[in-house]
Amino acid sequence: MAAAEASPLRVGFVGAGRMAEAIAQGLIRAGKVEAQNVLASAPSDMNLCHFQALGCQTTHSNKEVLQGCLLVFFATKPHILPAVLLEVAPVVTAEHVLVSVAAGISLNTLEELLPPATRVLRVAPNLPCVVQEGAMVVARGHHAGSSEAKLVQTLLAACGWCEEVPEAHVDIHTGLSGSGVAYVCTFSEALAEGAIKMGMPSDLAHRIAAQTLLGTAKLLLKRGQHPAQLRTDVCTPGGTTIYGLHALEQGGLRAAAMSAVEAATSRAKELSK
Known part of the structure; x- marks a missing residue:
């Protein structure tokens, strides 16, 4: 993420539902990222209007988000995510840090659908992120290091509490905190x-x-x-x-x-x- 650190951090969201909005809102309110440096994509304008109200940039192109941001949250419905990952895979680079908040999609699945050595992390949030009181855990894939995990933790602290855990604990968190x-x-x-x-x-x-x-x-x-x-x-x-x-x-x-x-x-x- 050296390039992202040298210039204003740009954060992307593929999927613009309630959880994506909550995370974006937390990041903006805490001053972690400027609203104009947030880019969100969704198929329709229904959810994008919430991002527009925050002052964020929006698009209907998922690839455009990857091309404009090095840190990208994937916040689509779980059953849609595999197709979305295959769609954007051609524009994923070694500079990207990709974070999935989709329940039930393992790190192995994410890595299999993306180019080799892609830095992938998995975050399990919960609804209180909407009021910046979320309980979140993050697990990293094989190619994401401690610096990427720390970056995600630092950013998500704006939405509540976030701790790094082994992936085996992510589904337990879903049963305990998400549900x-x-x-x-x-x-x-x-x-x-x-x-x-x-x-x-x-x-x-x-x-x-x-x-x-x-x-x-x-x-x-x-x-x-x-x-x-x-x-x-x-x-x-x-x-x-x-x-x-x-x-x-x-x-x-x-x-x-x-x-x-x-x-x-x-x-x-x-x-x-």
Whole structure:
């Protein structure tokens, strides 16, 4: 990436959906890249208009993105990505660093579809990247080094938290964090509905449930404690919390959550084959 470092960084996006927009928005807001140095492609104008609103450049040509940017995020639907990679392969050079955010597409598959020795990385983001609170992991292919991984981590820090992991952990991250957003929303909804059942207005109950999840997450991250320790801090002998926890255990909450992560991870692995 020496050429990219010597001049203003230009970042490309092949695919302009919600996740691509979230990453671009984070990079621009954090000052990692100038809006005019972002180029995004998509078949229609429906998603490109969001990039245009950010002040980014847009095109309908995927090859144009590769020709104009050395760092390119591929953010298409997974089933479309192989065809897109074959399309752009003729214009991929040794200077490119290519990052896939498509779920279920392995690094081996990416490398097989691109020219030999292409520097490829795989990132698993999640929806909170939209509000710059994402939990992300990055894995590098055979030809991407630590400098490329560090570059991607540094840029994606604008969208939340990003850590390098072995590729084997990427599908687990999908089951835990990518799909976990839906699990947390389901739990938040259930908490609020419990309060509604007891007579609290719906809007208030949902706001309190969401804020409780937010505050608890911040406490866990700030203290660096095991969740069991924070849970113990809330419980008092014979108090309200231990009665509530007993009800959760009777309902199998913990086992259900573990099974959800296992099922989603297994599905992610199936998709990568």
